[in-house]
Amino acid sequence: MRIKTTTWILTGVLSFGLLTAPLSMIPNSVNIVGEAAAATNSPVTTKVLGKGTSWETTMYIIKGDKPGPTVWVSGGVHGNEPAGYKAAGQVKNWKIDKGTLIVLPEANKVGIKKFRRDSGFGDLNRAFPQSKKEGADNALAKAIWSEYLKYKPDYLLDLHEGFDYHVQNKDSVGQSIIYYPTGNMDDYASKLVSKLNKTTAYSKRFSKLKYPVGGSLARAAGIFGSKSAIFETGDDDPINTRVKNHLTAVEMFLNHAGVKVTAK
Numbered sequence: 001m002r003i004k005t006t007t008w009i010l011t012g013v014l015s016f017g018l019l020t021a022p023l024s025m026i027p028n029s030v031n032i033v034g035e036a037a038a039a040t041n042s043p044v045t046t047k048v049l050g051k052g053t054s055w056e057t058t059m060y061i062i063k064g065d066k067p068g069p070t071v072w073v074s075g076g077v078h079g080n081e082p083a084g085y086k087a088a089g090q091v092k093n094w095k096i097d098k099g100t101l102i103v104l105p106e107a108n109k110v111g112i113k114k115f116r117r118d119s120g121f122g123d124l125n126r127a128f129p130q131s132k133k134e135g136a137d138n139a140l141a142k143a144i145w146s147e148y149l150k151y152k153p154d155y156l157l158d159l160h161e162g163f164d165y166h167v168q169n170k171d172s173v174g175q176s177i178i179y180y181p182t183g184n185m186d187d188y189a190s191k192l193v194s195k196l197n198k199t200t201a202y203s204k205r206f207s208k209l210k211y212p213v214g215g216s217l218a219r220a221a222g223i224f225g226s227k228s229a230i231f232e233t234g235d236d237d238p239i240n241t242r243v244k245n246h247l248t249a250v251e252m253f254l255n256h257a258g259v260k261v262t263a264k
Helices: 082-091 109-114 139-151 185-197 217-223 239-256
Strands: 013-016 019-022 035-037 044-049 057-063 066-075 098-104 155-162 176-179 207-210 227-234 261-263
Touching: 044 139, 066 082, 066 139, 066 239, 082 098, 082 155, 082 227, 082 239, 098 139, 139 217, 155 217, 155 239, 176 185, 185 207, 185 227, 185 239, 217 227, 227 239
Parallel strands: 066 098, 066 155, 155 227, 176 207
Antiparallel strands: 013 019, 035 044, 044 057, 057 098, 176 227
């Protein structure tokens, strides 16, 4: 509902600590951790999760010019919720002034390809730890959770969609921000709802809710110390409107973390 190291590939040379060798000398059997620089002059790296599997997906790590918080944004945990993964697909191209922005645009690649909620392993958003003593439930969730534990993001926002508007139907969480009440997340949720409702019909207005559902990535992140939330649009609105609202939620989340977007 925390990357202090970066592997760079420059002009055909691969560097690991003090060992440097031309890429042509690296055996094909060596796994280069799925990380590659997106451009030789860009502070962006990528990592492939589940390389070679049906659920293979790419994560983007964007560095600002100055030290700062680590912020995680994910989309596509449910494959039939396109506004989230379309928005995250734009966020991966953003530049920031400080800290680290981790973007996992298409967490559930199998679900996205088939436009279905589940991942082939079941509901991915019920597969994450529900206590600090637990782990993730399946290979895909474990791969994502491993990255979460590696980077230990200070903030995490997961992008979703609901089948209806929560203000009209309490069985749906569409048009809501569902936050884990740690730190000053209530302030973020209040400001986001206030901003979005200025341009949203009253009958479709956004709601502020507490506690992402158990087993969700956002709930697990909250348990493990991140300031976390799930943002939900209602899937009856035009896709452009929904994507725009997701992008607003992400940019305000970054601002809440003290990070500014310098380019899109």
